[in-house]
Amino acid sequence: MSSQKRIAKELVECTASPPTGITVSLPNDSDVHKWHVVLDGPEGTAYAGGRFGLVVSLPIEYPFKAPAVTFATRIYHPNVTNDSLGSICLGLLKSENWKPSTRLLSVLEAVRNLLAEPQPDDPLEARIADEYRRDRREFDKNARSYVARYAKGPVKFDAPRGEPAAGEREGNGGDGGGASGGRA
Amino acid sequence: MDTDDDFMSAVSSEYDRQDSDNDDMSGVEDFDFDDEPDTFIDSQKEIGHRRKPAYDISFRVFQPADIQRQQQDLIHEVNLILTISKEEAAILLRHFRWNKERLIEDYMDEPSAVLGAAGLASNSASSPKMEIIPGFVCDICCEDEPGLESFALKCGHRYCVDCYRHYLSQKIREEGEAARIQCPSEGCNLIIDARSLDLLVTAELTERYHNLLQRTYVQDKETLKWCPAPDCQNAIECGVKRKDLDKVVPTVACLCGHRFCFGCALNDHQPAPCELVKQWLKKCADDSETANWISANTKECPKCGSTIEKNGGCNHMTCRKCKHEFCWMCMGLWTEHGTSWYNCNRFQEKSGTDARDAQAKSRVSLERYLHYYNRYANHEQSARLDKDIYNKTEKKMVQLQKESGMSWIEVQYLNSASQALQTCRQTLMWTYAFAFYLARNNLTAIFEDNQKDLEMAVEALSGMFEKSVTELADPQLKVVIMDKTTYCNKRRVILLEDTAQNLAEGMESLGEVASPSACG
Numbered sequence A: 001m002s003s004q005k006r007i008a009k010e011l012v013e014c015t016a017s018p019p020t021g022i023t024v025s026l027p028n029d030s031d032v033h034k035w036h037v038v039l040d041g042p043e044g045t046a047y048a049g050g051r052f053g054l055v056v057s058l059p060i061e062y063p064f065k066a067p068a069v070t071f072a073t074r075i076y077h078p079n080v081t082n083d084s085l086g087s088i089c090l091g092l093l094k095s096e097n098w099k100p101s102t103r104l105l106s107v108l109e110a111v112r113n114l115l116a117e118p119q120p121d122d123p124l125e126a127r128i129a130d131e132y133r134r135d136r137r138e139f140d141k142n143a144r145s146y147v148a149r150y151a152k153g154p155v156k157f158d159a160p161r162g163e164p165a166a167g168e169r170e171g172n173g174g175d176g177g178g179a180s181g182g183r184a
Numbered sequence B: 001m002d003t004d005d006d007f008m009s010a011v012s013s014e015y016d017r018q019d020s021d022n023d024d025m026s027g028v029e030d031f032d033f034d035d036e037p038d039t040f041i042d043s044q045k046e047i048g049h050r051r052k053p054a055y056d057i058s059f060r061v062f063q064p065a066d067i068q069r070q071q072q073d074l075i076h077e078v079n080l081i082l083t084i085s086k087e088e089a090a091i092l093l094r095h096f097r098w099n100k101e102r103l104i105e106d107y108m109d110e111p112s113a114v115l116g117a118a119g120l121a122s123n124s125a126s127s128p129k130m131e132i133i134p135g136f137v138c139d140i141c142c143e144d145e146p147g148l149e150s151f152a153l154k155c156g157h158r159y160c161v162d163c164y165r166h167y168l169s170q171k172i173r174e175e176g177e178a179a180r181i182q183c184p185s186e187g188c189n190l191i192i193d194a195r196s197l198d199l200l201v202t203a204e205l206t207e208r209y210h211n212l213l214q215r216t217y218v219q220d221k222e223t224l225k226w227c228p229a230p231d232c233q234n235a236i237e238c239g240v241k242r243k244d245l246d247k248v249v250p251t252v253a254c255l256c257g258h259r260f261c262f263g264c265a266l267n268d269h270q271p272a273p274c275e276l277v278k279q280w281l282k283k284c285a286d287d288s289e290t291a292n293w294i295s296a297n298t299k300e301c302p303k304c305g306s307t308i309e310k311n312g313g314c315n316h317m318t319c320r321k322c323k324h325e326f327c328w329m330c331m332g333l334w335t336e337h338g339t340s341w342y343n344c345n346r347f348q349e350k351s352g353t354d355a356r357d358a359q360a361k362s363r364v365s366l367e368r369y370l371h372y373y374n375r376y377a378n379h380e381q382s383a384r385l386d387k388d389i390y391n392k393t394e395k396k397m398v399q400l401q402k403e404s405g406m407s408w409i410e411v412q413y414l415n416s417a418s419q420a421l422q423t424c425r426q427t428l429m430w431t432y433a434f435a436f437y438l439a440r441n442n443l444t445a446i447f448e449d450n451q452k453d454l455e456m457a458v459e460a461l462s463g464m465f466e467k468s469v470t471e472l473a474d475p476q477l478k479v480v481i482m483d484k485t486t487y488c489n490k491r492r493v494i495l496l497e498d499t500a501q502n503l504a505e506g507m508e509s510l511g512e513v514a515s516p517s518a519c520g
Ligand SMILES: [Zn+2]
Pocket: B138, B139, B140, B141, B142, B143, B159, B160, B161, B162, B163, B164
């Protein structure tokens, strides 16, 4: 399919003039369907100062099917599962909402906006959403402590469970340390 | 008509607006199961002036042609009243979930707002068509080769025809979407109309699209549901609302013969309400290992220990070896079952004193569950075995006729008996799930008596199928079987009627059943 042309164009857009706080790279140059993204926690939020790894997987049917986006770095957030899978709930990516004209750049910006403005009414972690609504100070404290524990230092893109990890790790071999404690 | 009004008046104001709009509800006919004699109702105690038993509900079956005609009629009507094209009328109706009155009302108020919200741009430019535009770059695939064919809806968001086709096939084939496919442009909610679609995709996909559109008519209306039987194309119309499912068990019967619950689409589970059924099935799935041994087809004779296989539905067992007669369900003496102290169905609560510690308590609670599960599973299994033996019997009867050159034996009564066994065992099955959750009160005894009476009637009828073919061919036995069949059906009606009334009046307290949980 001609999706290669579209992906190549998007990759150029994202790397040539990257939006603030978003860095895109390919872990494997021969596979444009897997992107590694580093997201800087937006200033003025509990996530400020943290660096979050995102794995973007483009299905073969992209852009007719939505990309899959997961957090590789643990994060305390109502709309991200509080586990090593880091699944994320983003309306834009749901099949009934996804439009083939939507750019990955808008997706990444939407994720960044989600850090700035969590959506507690559409939560993946009901308890965290509840805390966010009722006790913002406690929420901020917990979110910051997660940042300190997992989102400082070089970003590590661990292969999510069930995926082959060998080729994946090569590009980041030197990154070790920092975030690995989160997988305990 | 009166019946419908009665029925609708029971519905709370919350739904009034919707209901009053469903003018096609007015044709709802009363439906009587033909295996339940109406005359019997008169002999019932305290039924009052109801014309219809409380467990029986109104519904109507629609065949594919009916469904199509109803949609076309509505589209035609809106097309005439609002002077818009049929495509637009169809999109508007789907947007308003086929609520014609509300659509017309809202449209008269603010046509442009309605068109906008439904994804129809109000400026009616010329019909969309495929075009080749110099310098065009497709924003989806990024192709820009000269001569690239492109297409745009009225909104002007233009993409190459290849991408458009790909997008539509993804939506229709992979996602099963039809009524709400929007323009591929981000943020544009314009809906793709049937005519544009016909222009773009293959005939095969168009057919699937129109099939899916048909289905939305049924899916969008709360009063309609597909018959869940495999290969059945019919839909059922029923006015029972979701919020009433704790008070009524809306069993409906499709023309294909499938009887199912309109509330949850599972097989008929009267008298147990949907939520109870859901919890019971979950509990059984969770506890399947503990309970598995029960559904085994063989047990040991309680007297001599020899292995006994169950091959009919009847629970009256006779050991081949020692002739001991016992009950398959409770393993007790069968002689006690025909008498007034029959209590095979009732769980004997142990006195509180010997259940002090937690372990004993959990054992008692397991025993209690197993008591009900045992009987539930048994009737399920017996229904299957009853059916097997009926099929064999019917075949043998036909065989017998051929070989003996006997005059044609009317075997319809055997079919009726078999049907009665199936339905009654289905009901019995669920009475045990129901009883498991039932909090003990003064109504429990009545319920258990009804259950016991139905159970004895069913076992007596089931026992008839153990007779040899020659015996069955005897006209006198035929009369006996027909009587037993009628009696079974009567007992079932009594049980369902009593339970349905108590349920409707909120008198059965289902202790352990939690209220339906919200599901995100
Ligand atoms: Zn294209």
